[in-house]
Amino acid sequence: xxxxxxxxxxxxxxxxxxxxxxxxxxxxxxxxxxxxxxxxxxxxxxxxxxxxxxxxxxxxxxxxxxxxxxxxxxxxxxxxxxxxxxxxxxxxxxxxxxxxxxxxxxxxxxxxxxxxxxxxxxxxxxxxxxxxxxxxxxxxxxxxxxxxxxxxxxxxxxxxxxxxxxxxxxxxxxxxxxxxxxxxxxxxxxxxxxxxxxxxxxxxxxxxxxxxxxxxxxxxxxxxxxxxxxxxxxxxxxxxxxxxxxxxxxxxxxxxxxxxxxxxxxxxxxxxxxxxxxxxxxxxxxxxxxxxxxxxxxxxxxxxxxxxxxxxxxxxxxxxxxxxxxxxxxxxxxxxxxxxxxxxxxxxxxxxxxxxxxxxxxxxxxxxxxxxxxxxxxxxxxxxxxxxxxxxxxxxxxxxxxxxxxxxxxxxxxxxxxxxxxxxxxxxxxxxxxxxxxxxxxxxxxxxxxxxxxxxxxxxxxxxxxxxxxxxxxxxxxxxxxxxxxxxxxxxxxxxxxxxxxxxxxxxxxxxxxxxxxxxxxxxxxxxxxxxxxxxxxxxxxxxxxxxxxxxxxxxxxxxxxxxxxxxxxxxxxxxxxxxxxxxxxxxxxxxxxxxxxxxxxxxxxxxxxxxxxxxxxxxxxxxxxxxxxxxxxxxxxxxxxxxxxxxxxxxxxxxxxxxxxxxxxxxxxxxxxxxxxxxxxxxxxxxxxxxxxxxxxxxxxxxxxxxxxxxxxxxxxxxxxxxxxxxxxxxxxxxxxxxxxxxxxxxxxxxxxxxxxxxxxxxxxxxxxxx
Numbered sequence: 001x002x003x004x005x006x007x008x009x010x011x012x013x014x015x016x017x018x019x020x021x022x023x024x025x026x027x028x029x030x031x032x033x034x035x036x037x038x039x040x041x042x043x044x045x046x047x048x049x050x051x052x053x054x055x056x057x058x059x060x061x062x063x064x065x066x067x068x069x070x071x072x073x074x075x076x077x078x079x080x081x082x083x084x085x086x087x088x089x090x091x092x093x094x095x096x097x098x099x100x101x102x103x104x105x106x107x108x109x110x111x112x113x114x115x116x117x118x119x120x121x122x123x124x125x126x127x128x129x130x131x132x133x134x135x136x137x138x139x140x141x142x143x144x145x146x147x148x149x150x151x152x153x154x155x156x157x158x159x160x161x162x163x164x165x166x167x168x169x170x171x172x173x174x175x176x177x178x179x180x181x182x183x184x185x186x187x188x189x190x191x192x193x194x195x196x197x198x199x200x201x202x203x204x205x206x207x208x209x210x211x212x213x214x215x216x217x218x219x220x221x222x223x224x225x226x227x228x229x230x231x232x233x234x235x236x237x238x239x240x241x242x243x244x245x246x247x248x249x250x251x252x253x254x255x256x257x258x259x260x261x262x263x264x265x266x267x268x269x270x271x272x273x274x275x276x277x278x279x280x281x282x283x284x285x286x287x288x289x290x291x292x293x294x295x296x297x298x299x300x301x302x303x304x305x306x307x308x309x310x311x312x313x314x315x316x317x318x319x320x321x322x323x324x325x326x327x328x329x330x331x332x333x334x335x336x337x338x339x340x341x342x343x344x345x346x347x348x349x350x351x352x353x354x355x356x357x358x359x360x361x362x363x364x365x366x367x368x369x370x371x372x373x374x375x376x377x378x379x380x381x382x383x384x385x386x387x388x389x390x391x392x393x394x395x396x397x398x399x400x401x402x403x404x405x406x407x408x409x410x411x412x413x414x415x416x417x418x419x420x421x422x423x424x425x426x427x428x429x430x431x432x433x434x435x436x437x438x439x440x441x442x443x444x445x446x447x448x449x450x451x452x453x454x455x456x457x458x459x460x461x462x463x464x465x466x467x468x469x470x471x472x473x474x475x476x477x478x479x480x481x482x483x484x485x486x487x488x489x490x491x492x493x494x495x496x497x498x499x500x501x502x503x504x505x506x507x508x509x510x511x512x513x514x515x516x517x518x519x520x521x522x523x524x525x526x527x528x529x530x531x532x533x534x535x536x537x538x539x540x541x542x543x544x545x546x547x548x549x550x551x552x553x554x555x556x557x558x559x560x561x562x563x564x565x566x567x568x569x570x571x572x573x574x575x576x577x578x579x580x581x582x583x584x585x586x587x588x589x590x591x592x593x594x595x596x597x598x599x600x601x602x603x604x605x606x607x608x609x610x611x612x613x614x615x616x617x618x619x620x621x622x623x624x625x626x627x628x629x630x631x632x633x634x635x636x637x638x639x640x641x642x643x644x645x646x647x648x649x650x651x652x653x654x655x656x657x658x659x660x661x662x663x664x665x666x667x668x669x670x671x672x673x674x675x676x677x678x679x680x681x682x683x684x685x686x687x688x689x690x691x692x693x694x695x696x697x698x699x700x701x702x703x704x705x706x707x708x709x710x711x712x713x714x715x716x717x718x719x720x721x722x723x724x725x726x727x728x729x730x731x732x733x734x735x736x737x738x739x740x741x742x743x744x745x746x747x748x749x750x751x752x753x754x755x756x757x758x759x760x761x762x763x764x765x766x767x768x769x770x771x772x
Contacts, residue, residue, distance in 0.1 A: 017105055017106050018045055018046050018047025018048070018050070018105070019043060019044070019045055019046075019047075019050070019073070019098050019105045019106040020043070020044040020046070020106070021041060021042070021043055021044075021096070021098055021106040021107075021108060022041070022042045023039060023040065023041045023042070023096045023108060023110060024039070024040040025037060025039050025094060025110050025112055026038065026039075026112070026164075027121075027123060027148045027150060027154055027164065027165065028148035028149050028150065028154070029148075030114075030115060030121055030146065030148045030164065031087060031112055031114040031115070031164065032087070032114055032115050032116075032117065032119065032121065032163075032164035033087055033089075033090055033114045033115070033116060034087065034088065034117050035086075035087060035117075035163055035164045036084050036085070036086055036087075036158075036160040036161060036163060036164075036438060036480075037084070037085055037087055037161075037164070038082050038083070038084055038154070038156050039056050039082065039083045039084070039085055039094070039096065040080060040081075040082050040154075041054050041080070041081050041082075041083065041096060041098075042078070042079070042080045043071065043073060043078065043079050043080075043081070043098060043106075044077075044078045045073040045074070045075065045076065045077050045078075046076060047075065048075050049072075049073070049074050049075050050072075050073045050100055050105070051070075051071075051072050051073070051100065051101075052070075052071060052073075052098055052099050052100035052101070052105065053068045053069060053070045053071060053098075053099055053456070054068065054069050054071055054081055054083060054096070054097070054098055054099075055067070055068045055095075055096070055097045055098075055099055056068070056083050056085045056094055056095075057095040057096075057097070058085050058086070058087060058088070058091050058094050059091060059094075059095075060088060060089030060090065060091045061089070061091075062089070063088065063089075063441070063443075063452075063453070064452045064453070065085070065086070065088070065440065065441060065452075065453045065454075066452070066453065066454045066455070067083050067084065067085045067086075067440075067455050067457065068083070068454065068455065068456045068457070069081055069083050069456070069457055069458060070456070070458060071098070080153070082156060082157070082161075083457070084156070084158055084160060084161055084438045084457070086438075086440035087112075087114060088440070088443055090114065091112065092111060093109050093110060093111045093112060094109070094110055094112060095107060095108070095109045095110075096108050096109075096110065115146065118143065119143065119145075119146065120140055120143040120144070120145035120146070120166050120167075121145060121146050121147075121148055121164055121166060122135055122140070122145045122146070122147045122148070122165065122166065122167045122168070122169065123147075123148050123150045123154075123162075123165045123167070123168040123169070124147050124148065124149050124150060124168075124169050125150040125151070125152075125154075125155075125169070125170050125171075125173055126169060126170065126171040126172055126173060126199075126286070127171070127172040127173060127286070128171075128172070128286040129147070129149045131285060131286040131291060132147060132169060132285075133147065134296055134297055134300065135147060135300060137297065138297065138300055138301050138304070138305075139301070139305060139663070139664050140166075140167070140300075140301075140304045140305065143664055144664075145166070145167070148165070150168075152173075152177055152178065152182075155178060155182040155185065155186065156182070156185055157179070157181035157182060157184075157185055157436075157459075158185055158436070158438055158481065159185045159186075159188035159189040159192065159414075159481075159482065160438055160480050160481070161185065162185065162186070162189040162194065163189070163192075165189075165194065166194070166195060167194070167195040167196075167304070168186075168189075168194065168195070168196050168197070169199070170196070170197070170198045170199070170207060170211065171199035171201075171207060171284060171285070171286060172199070172203045172206075172207060172286065173206070173207060174206040174207075174209065174210075175207060175208065175209055175210030175211045176206065176209035176210045177210065178210040178211075183210060183211070184412065184482070186211070186214075187213075187214060187273075187410070187411075187412070188410075188412050188414060188482050189276075190214065190273050190274065190276035190277075190278060191273055191274025191275060191276055191407055191410045191412070191414070192274065192275055192276065192310075192314055192405070192414050193274075193275040193276050193308050193310035193314055193315075194276045195276060195277055195279070195304070195308065196211075196214060196273075196276065196277075196278045196279070197278075197279040197280075197281065198211060198214075198215060198278070198279070198280050198281070199280075199281040199283070199284050199285060199286075200219070200222075200247065200248030200280065200281055200282045200283060200284065201245075201246050201247075201248065201281075201282075201283050201284025201286075201287055202222070202246040202284065202287070203284065204219060204222060204246075204248035208248075214273065214278050215253075215278060215280050216252060216256035216257075216269045216270060216271030216278055216279075216280055217250040217251065217252050217253065217256065217266060217269050217280050218250050218251050218253060219248050219249065219250035220249060220250045220251070221248075221249050221250075222247060222248050222249055223246075223247050223249050223265065224244050224245065224246050224247070225244070225245055225247060225262060225263070225265075226242065226243065226245075227240070227241060227242045227243075227245075228245055228262055228267070228283070228289070228290070229241070229262065230260050230261050230262035230263075230267050231260055231267060231268075231293075231295065231299065232295070233260060233750075234260055234268075234295060234298065234302055234303075234750065235294075235295025235296075235298035235299050235302075235726070236723075236724045236725075236726075237295075237298075237724075237726060238293060238294045238295025238298065239293065239294045239295070241289050241290065241293055241295075242289060243288055243289035245283055245287070245289065245290070246283070246284075246287075247262070247265055247267070247282040247283055248282045249265055249282065250266075252266055252269050252271075253271060255271060255272070255641075255643070255692070256269050256270070256271040257269065257270045257271065257692040257694070257751065259303070259751065260750075262282075265282060266280075266282060267281070267282050267283065268280070268281055268282070268303070269282075270303075270692075270751070272641065272692065273407075273409070273410070274407040274409070274410050274639065275308060275309075275311070275314055275407075275607075275639070276308065277308065279303065298726050302723065302749055302750050302753075303750065305686065305753070305755075306553075306686050306688050306753060307553055307661050308553075309553045309605045309606055309607065309659045309690060310553075310605065311602075311603070311604045311605050311607060312597065312598050312599060312602025312603060312604070313403060313405070313597040313598055313602070313604075313637070314405060314414070315597075316416045316478075316480060316597065317416060317418070317478060317596045318596070318597065318599045318602075319595060319596045319597075319599050319600065320442065320443045320596070322592045322593075322595040322596035323418055323442055323476070323478070323592070323593070323596035324442060324476060325589075325592040325596075326399075326401055326418055326420075326589045326590075326592035326593040326596055327399050327401065327418050327419070327420025327442065327476040327589075328399075328420065328474055329399075329585045329586075329588045329589035329592065330397050330399045330420065330422050330474070330585065330589075330631055331585045331586050331589075331631050344383075344384070348380045351376055351380070352373065352376050352377070352380075356369065356372055356376060357369075360372065395424065395627055395628060395629050396421065396422060396423055396427075396429070396623060396626060396627070396628040396629070397421075397422040397628060397629045397630075397631055398419065398421055398422075398621050398623070398628050398629070398630050398631065399418075399419070399420035399421075399422065399474075399631050400417075400419055400617040400619055400621055400630055400631065400632040400633075401417060401418040401419070401420075401589065401617065401632070401633055401634070402415055402416065402417040402418070402479075402617045402618055402632075402634040402635075403415070403416045403417075403593065403594070403597055403634070403635050403637065404483070404486075404618060404635070404636045404637070405637050405639070406485050406486060406488060406637065406638045406639065407485070407638075407639050407641075408489055408490050408638065408639075408640075408641070409641070410485060411484070411485055412482040412483070412484065412485055413482065413483055413484070413485040413486065413618075414481075414482060415437070415479070415480065415481055415482065415483050416478075416479075416480055416597060417437075417479035417480070417618075417619045418442065418476060418477075418478060418479070418593060418596070419431070419433070419439075419476065419477045419479055419619065419621050420442075420474050420475070420476045420477075421467065421469060421474065421475050421476075421477075421623070422469075422472075422473075422474045423469035423470070423471065423472070423473055423474075424471065424472065425471045426468075426469070426470050426471045427468075427469060427626075428466050428468050429464075429466075429467045429468075429469065429623050429624070429626065430463060430464070430465050430466065430467070430623065430624035431463065431464040431467055431477065431621065431623060431624075432461055432462075432463050432621065432622045432623070432624055433461060433462040433463070433464075433477075433479060433619065433620070434460070434461045434620040434621075434622070435460075435461065435481065435483070435619070435620060436459055436460070436482075437462055437479050437480065437481035437619070438457065438462065438479070438480055438481060439455055439457075439462050439464070439477050439478060439479045439480075440455065440477070440478050441453045441455075441475075441476070441477060441478070442475075442477060443478075453467075454466070462479075463624075464477060479619055483618040486511035486512075486513050486636070487509075487510035487511045488507055488508065488509060488510065488511065488610075488638050489507070489508040489510060490505065490506075490507045490508075490610075490638070490640045490641070491505045491507075491508075492504070492505035492506075492507070492540060492608070492640045492641075492642040492643070493505050493642055493643050493644075493645045494642040494643070494644050494645065494691060495646065496644075496645070496648060496651055496652075501543070501544040501654070501657075502541070502542070502543050502544070503520075503522060503540060503541070503542045503543075503544065503608065503642060504540065504541050505539075505642070506537050506539050506540060507532075507537070507538045507540065507610055507638070507640070508536075508537050508538075509532055509534055509535065509536050509537075509538070510534075510535070511534060512534050513534065513614055513616075513636065514531065514532070514533045514614065515532040515533075515612025515613065515614060515636060516531055516612060516613045516614065516615075517612060517613050518530060518531065518532045518538070518610065518611065518612035519572060519573060519610075519612070520540060520542060520608075520609070520610055520611075521569065521572060521604060521607075521608070521609040521610075521611055522542055522544060522608055523544070523549075523551045523607075523608075523656050523690070524544075524549055524551065524568070524656065525542065525544060526568070526572035526573075527540075527542050529610075532610075532612055544656055549655055549656060549674060549770075549772070550606070550655040550656065550658040550673070550687060550772050551603070551605055551656070551658075551659050551660070551690065552567070552603045552659065552660055552672065553603075553605055553606075553659045553660060553661040553688075567602070567603040567604065569594075569598065569603070569604050570591070570594070570595070570598075573594065573611065574587070574590075574591055579591040586633065589633065590613065590633060590635070593633075593635070594635065605659060605690075606656075606658070606659040606690035607639060607640075607690070608639070608640040608642060609638065609639055609640065610637075610638040610640060611635065611636070611637050611638070612635070612636055612638075613633060613634070613635055613636075614633070614634050614636065615632060615633060616632050616634060617632040617633070617634045618634065619632075642691065644691060644692075644693050650699065651693070653689070653693070653752075655704070655772040657689060657690060657691065657693075658687045658688060658689055658690060658752075658754075658772070659687070659688055659690045660672075660673055660685055660686065660687050660688075660772070661685070661686045661688075662683075662685060662686075663685065663686050663755070666681075666682060666683050666684045671683055673685050673756075673768070673770065673771040673772055674768075674769070674770055674771075674772075675768070675769060676767075676768045677765045677766070677767060677768070678716070678758065678760045678765060678766045678767075678768050679760065679765045680760050680762060680763050680765075681759070681760060682757065682758075682759050683757070683758045683759070683760075684755065684756070684757050684758075685755070685756045685757075685758075686753065686754075686755050687753065687754040687755070687756070687772065688751065688752065688753045688754075689751060689752035689753075692751065693752060695752070697745060698744050698745040698748045699744070700740065700741075700744055701740070701741040701744030701747060701748065701754075702738055702739070702740055702741070703718070703720075703731075703733060703738070703739045703741055703756070703771075703772075704738055704770055704771070704772050705718070705733065705736055705737065705738075705739065705770070705771050706736055706770045707736050707766070707767050707768065707769050708767060708769045710736050711735065711736055711737060712735065712736060713734055713735055713736075714734065714735065714736050714766065715760075715761075715762060715766070716758055716759065716760055716766065717730065717757075717758070717759040717760075717761060718730065718733045718758060718759075719731060719756075719757040719759075720741065720747040720754070720755065720756060720757070721747065721749070721754075721755035721756075721757070722746050722747060723746060723747065723748070723749040723750075724746040725746070728757050729747075756771060756772075758771060
């Protein structure tokens with residue numbers, strides 16, 4: 001049991017408190033279950049100098065977690081602090097208190113009603129948030145979003161405080177007022193899969209002043225135009241856009257994708273940033289003539305309908321049982337060897353029986369057996385205790401595990417850590433985590449998270465005070481945050497050639513890390529590369545032979561029919577070894593750590609990654625002066641962003657270049673376009689290019705629809721989404737096999753998106769081998 005001191009307010013009426021406290025929980029009142037929530041607390045001291053701490057108590061009926069931060073309040077002063085609390089389960093309220101050495105000085109309770117874990121929330125930092133209410137009527141990233149109105153104080157200094165948001169829109173506000181830590185947190189949030197939209201227009205200079213480094217364009221000025229015909233490609237059936245409009249102008253960055261253009265002026269530009277993406281609008285949608293434009297809804301739907309292709313591990317740990325298994329597998333603390341146990345029991349039996357009898361018979365003192373037998377029992381009991389100490393050790397052990405996600409173009413790496421503390425005897429520990437991380441107890445019945453815990457946080461370190469661990473016990477803590485990214489530089493190309501798709505290039509290790517068991521993970525394939533040391537360059541050359549299958553979007557989870565059996569990440573990383581029956585504890589904890597982040601239905605998506613292991617961790621954990629042994633292992637996952645190279649004027653893109661996702665309006669969300677049973681109902685699938693590829697026109701589109709060699713009629717109704725008419729259009733595809741789609745350009749949307757609808761009108765299921 002661990003915790004900050006629990007204080008009970010004095011029931012007697014005393015002098016009015018000198019502390020006035022107000023608090024705001026979440027973002028515009030929103031919070032999300034199983035996520036970090038920022039809690040802003042404002043303190044006003046009208047009395048003398050006072051030192052204490054602000055505590056946020058989260059109680060879900062089973063566990064009580066106290067998240068705290070020390071605060072010093074001079075006489076007649078006002079301070080605002082932001083704490084981060086993890087909402088495990090579904091707590092109905094949280095209690096916020098200011099506590100000094102003398103007890104609770106001020107306290108308040110706030111009721112909360114969190115959104116469900118899979119909800120979509122869009123943050124609006126804009127002078128006219130009402131103009132974006134249209135977003136709540138759309139399907140964005142698979143669900144209808146809610147909108148949270150933000151102000152500058154809502155932007156946290158930890159990216160975890162933004163993780164409840166799927167998208168942030170910034171328009172006509174001064175981003176130059178963001179602090180360096182707020183900017184860094186925003187950048188890290190985008191890199192880990194967030195969507196950022198920044199609008200230009202007349203106020204572009206103040207709007208971009210604090211986020212210019214994130215934008216896909218380098219802005220240099222503005223121009224006024226009297227019509228915006230370039231946006232009609234987004235919504236061909238909308239009314240024309242006429243009237244003076246101020247556009248922010250500049251040059252797109254290398255790798256940026258221009259989605260709409262007006263007289264050589266980019267109107268909408270998009271660029272990947274880590275796992276996320278940044279959009280820039282040269283115009284301000286809140287101003288005329290766009291404010292009431294009939295095409296806004298279609299434009300937003302076109303741009304944001306698809307989820308980001310983010311690997312499941314980017315979301316942190318989701319399987320607490322596997323996380324508990326990871327921290328429990330401490331190298332060197334496994335069960336004693338079966339030979340040691342059998343040998344000890346054999347010696348005990350031999351000494352207690354035959355040897356004892358033979359010695360006493362030789363001494364002709366067999367009546368002493370009533371003394372020798374208890375003595376032998378005591379001696380062997382002591383021996384068992386000593387043997388246990390020998391096997392278990394006498395020092396505490398920190399099991400220090402981390403998944404570190406690195407993007408070569410991003411200065412910060414995201415860390416998802418697990419820290420287990422093993423105690424050889426019953427003891428109290430102050431677990432200190434150095435660095436600007438946030439932490440919460442590991443949730444699992446029987447290991448961590450149970451009872452009352454306290455976590456004291458400041459910008460330099462996080463402390464779990466008075467953590468009580470029984471003899472031979474283990475308690476676990478989950479850690480999240482950023483660390484300076486190790487320097488890896490990639491120059492990787494995706495080449496279209498006569499032999500198909502080839503990945504070529506090299507990755508330079510400019511860090512001090514040595515990565516072991518390095519593997520290149522590509523869509524549906526992998527390549528073992530061995531060891532990767534400091535100062536080395538690692539050559540990459542891989543022919544993508546499995547080009548006939550599109551990869552599932554990394555956010556495509558659910559029933560593990562598809563994800564668990566088709567995603568090959570674990571086979572690629574750990575081979576065919578039966579990890580669960582292995583005696584290698586280091587192997588088992590690595591497997592469990594990755595399984596805790598991937599879950600049982602997660603995928604790595606369609607990205608390209610370099611993955612390797614180290615015997616160190618970016619987490620600096622100590623036990624406040626107590627000696628300990630550090631058992632560390634980390635998996636570094638380096639996202640590679642290949643450039644597209646081809647000398648051909650016409651590119652033929654195989655399904656492997658696309659990622660697929662299910663659309664919300666499907667009858668059943670537990671299906672895939674491969675190896676599925678289609679029961680009666682509607683199935684809608686969204687395909688999107690996994691890498692931005694510039695193109696001018698679409699000359700041909702082939703639909704592959706197969707049923708394990710069947711060439712007859714399929715009795716399915718097939719339609720494609722017509723982006724020029726904004727509606728489903730039936731196509732005359734009645735037979736299994738390949739079908740050339742007529743007039744294909746209208747079925748390919750912005751950024752190479754395609755939407756396929758399959759309807760089974762029959763009451764019997766139909767086998768689907770492939771639909772792409």
